[in-house]
Amino acid sequence: MRHAPDAEDPDPVDVRLGARLAELRAERGWTLDDLAERAGVSRSTLSRAERAETSPTAALLNRLCAVHGRTMSQLLGEVEARPAPVVRAADQPVWEDRASGFVRRSVSPPHAGLRGELVEGRLPAGADLAYDRPPVPGLEQHLWVLEGALEVTADGTAHALDTGDCLRTRVWGPTRFRCPGPGDARYVLAVVLP
Structure with missing residues (x-):
């Protein structure tokens, strides 16, 4: 199980996840306000998640997955270093x-x-x-x-x-x-x- 990172040292998975969420938003040409409206989440929460200033909750990831048409496993799989068959x-x-x-x-x-x-x-x-x-x-x-x-x-x-x-x-x-x-x-x- 991952341990909570220090305030100065964000969790590497949260950093990759935040970057991927920002990429998905940019691919659609959406602003943070656009995504906030579609997902029903505040702009500040989205911004903090994209910058890995906070670790997103399961409920937040679920809302973002719904907007982007992905399962949570697909999203989390996209931020893993390298896929493998085993x-x-x-x-x-x-x-x-x-x-x-x-x-x-x-x-x-x-x-x-x-x-x-x-x-x-x-x-x-x-x-x-x-x-x-x-x-x-x-x-x-x-x-x-x-x-x-x-x-x-x-x-x-x-x-x-x-x-x-x-x-x-x-x-x-x-x-x-x-x-x-x-x-x-x-x-x-x-x-x-x-």
Whole structure:
């Protein structure tokens, strides 16, 4: 797991991620104000993320992925140093949403043309993540709980999942992932682009 960087030394992944977000915005000819309006995020938050002055939250990255038509794994894969057909466990990119404690491991080797990917997620007890939209409408997800309990709401339907349970859904609207405790939840998320 990555450790929080010092104030003078931004995390290298945050620096590459910020640069890629700025590139995506520039490719579309958008100003920060244009992107802020499309994503529903403040201009200052976007500016700070692009300059790696702050580590973006999962909710912010989700909104930006939706605007740019990418999954989070695709975006994070674009900032990795070099794609490979095999990624050893020790080399799998790990990203943490420091605000919620959510930890995301990209298990699948990164590739710009991915249609399917595996992600390992960990939520601490009490964590509650809400996404206002999918990064790509119609995204197919298979969520398999490996440890703990997870409450997932998709398309207005709540699902209480325990160890070993698997939920398959196609995501069109808001989703929510909550770990009711008492322990942490660990799960595998298989994501398939429509």
